[in-house]
Amino acid sequence: MTAAARTIVPVALPVALDERSYDIHIGPGLIGDAGALITAAVPGRPLVVLTDSSVAELHLSSLLDSLRAAGARVAEPIVVPAGEASKDMERLGTVLDALLARGIERRTVLVALGGGVVGDLGGFAAAIALRGIDFIQVPTTLLSQVDSSVGGKTGINSRHGKNLIGAFHQPRLVLADTDSLKTLPRREMLAGYAEVVKYGLIDRPDFFTWLEMHGPALVAGDDALLTEAIRVSCAAKADIVGKDEKEAGLRELLNLGHTFGHALEAEAGYGTALLHGESVAIGMVMAFDLSVRMGLCPAGDLDRVKAHLSAVGLPVSAAHLGGGTWTAEKLVSHMARDKKVKDGRVTFILARGIGKSFRCADVHLADVTSVMAGHL
Ligand SMILES: NC(=O)c1ccc[n+]([C@@H]2O[C@H](COP(=O)([O-])OP(=O)(O)OC[C@H]3O[C@@H](n4cnc5c(N)ncnc54)[C@H](O)[C@@H]3O)[C@@H](O)[C@H]2O)c1
Numbered sequence: 001m002t003a004a005a006r007t008i009v010p011v012a013l014p015v016a017l018d019e020r021s022y023d024i025h026i027g028p029g030l031i032g033d034a035g036a037l038i039t040a041a042v043p044g045r046p047l048v049v050l051t052d053s054s055v056a057e058l059h060l061s062s063l064l065d066s067l068r069a070a071g072a073r074v075a076e077p078i079v080v081p082a083g084e085a086s087k088d089m090e091r092l093g094t095v096l097d098a099l100l101a102r103g104i105e106r107r108t109v110l111v112a113l114g115g116g117v118v119g120d121l122g123g124f125a126a127a128i129a130l131r132g133i134d135f136i137q138v139p140t141t142l143l144s145q146v147d148s149s150v151g152g153k154t155g156i157n158s159r160h161g162k163n164l165i166g167a168f169h170q171p172r173l174v175l176a177d178t179d180s181l182k183t184l185p186r187r188e189m190l191a192g193y194a195e196v197v198k199y200g201l202i203d204r205p206d207f208f209t210w211l212e213m214h215g216p217a218l219v220a221g222d223d224a225l226l227t228e229a230i231r232v233s234c235a236a237k238a239d240i241v242g243k244d245e246k247e248a249g250l251r252e253l254l255n256l257g258h259t260f261g262h263a264l265e266a267e268a269g270y271g272t273a274l275l276h277g278e279s280v281a282i283g284m285v286m287a288f289d290l291s292v293r294m295g296l297c298p299a300g301d302l303d304r305v306k307a308h309l310s311a312v313g314l315p316v317s318a319a320h321l322g323g324g325t326w327t328a329e330k331l332v333s334h335m336a337r338d339k340k341v342k343d344g345r346v347t348f349i350l351a352r353g354i355g356k357s358f359r360c361a362d363v364h365l366a367d368v369t370s371v372m373a374g375h376l
């Protein structure tokens with residue numbers, strides 16, 4: 001643990017969901033403390049760790065040492081290739097097979113160590129193996145610590161679109177070890193930061209102002225700023241999930257920027273050309289641009305969003321993608337499979353300003369096409 005990190009005390013936040021409630025622990029040293037925390041949360045239960053090939057090299061042995069020192073029974077870990085491509089049906093099959101080959105029982109708990117890919121894939125495998133086993137999230141990217149490890153959305157991509165196969169399955173515990181972010185490449189840190197900005201834009205304007213002030217130092221790895229941003233982000237997400245676990249309405253706000261972003265990701269092919277968080281950054285700019293075009297949002301707020309994302313180094317346009325071959329019409333066609341489609345109409349998350357996001361089903365696709373064309 002670094003000198004700076006030692007002065008930061010881990011915090012625990014509740015996600016209030018009746019019998020499915022759980023705690024999110026945030027702070028330094030939590031992978032080292034995982035044995036004690038996990039055996040306290042799921043005493044005497046057999047464990048299987050799922051991780052990816054990059055995280056396995058960096059953080060798996062610390063987690064296994066901690067679990068074994070606490071007396072946990074831990075099976076041989078399952079390791080998938082790093083990257084978005086692992087969120088597919090074939091990889092899901094190999095993970096399920098590996099779980100069954102380890103002789104799992106209904107009492108077995110899957111521990112997902114890694115970013116959003118491992119969490120989404122592992123969470124979905126846990127949701128369907130033996131018709132449902134418990135799982136625990138140990139997120140190691142900024143994105144997974146502020147977003148994907150919380151709220152129980154699990155799943156994989158399909159050739160038809162992003163996250164189209166999955167289940168709501170809440171974890172039993174989330175351990176966000178801020179020390180693990182020290183090995184995270186800058187590009188991944190920035191991608192996670194886009195989801196942090198999202199909470200400010202949805203309904204926390206003061207948080208956005210704070211991010212405008214501290215964002216550059218935060219993405220450079222300042223421990224205290226990172227811990228505070230993760231705490232506020234998790235509290236914001238837990239608040240929404242606690243009110244609308246299965247996205248009947250309010251939770252759709254967490255999709256700000258995603259209707260555009262998922263279309264970009266689908267076109268980019270779920271590889272390294274465009275990371276999820278990068279697509280969300282571009283998508284949030286498009287959502288604000290559309291809101292301005294519809295006369296709903298002051299143009300100055302769009303300018304602030306763009307200026308802040310650019311200041312930290314996030315993309316604000318898709319012009320660098322597709323080599324000039326992408327068309328707005330093709331991108332808009334991906335939106336027909338958005339999970340917010342009702343009776344054939346897409347619900348968009350728009351904004352009346354920073355921190356004033358809302359759901360709107362009354363959007364003309366011609367306006368969407370023209371906004372997207374302006375960013376290609
Ligand atoms: N379920 C949800 O609510 C939710 C929310 C947001 C995003 N997501 C999903 O999450 C995924 C993106 O997650 P992500 O950005 O964490 O990507 P990721 O899981 O692919 O991780 C990014 C990269 O960082 C590496 N990595 C992870 N931790 C590291 C560490 N500590 N040090 C060094 N390298 C490390 C990984 O090996 C990978 O190469 C997308 O599939 C997205 O759809 C889900």
Ligand SMILES: O=C(O)C(=O)C[C@@H](O)[C@H](O)[C@H](O)COP(=O)(O)O
Nearest residue numbers: 147151153162163251254255258339
């Ligand atoms: O938790 C949610 O709800 C979110 O929408 C969070 C998003 O950041 C995340 O990318 C989510 O996976 C998108 O969900 P989807 O239902 O549109 O696939």
Ligand SMILES: [Zn+2]
Nearest residue numbers: 195258276280
């Ligand atoms: Zn997202």
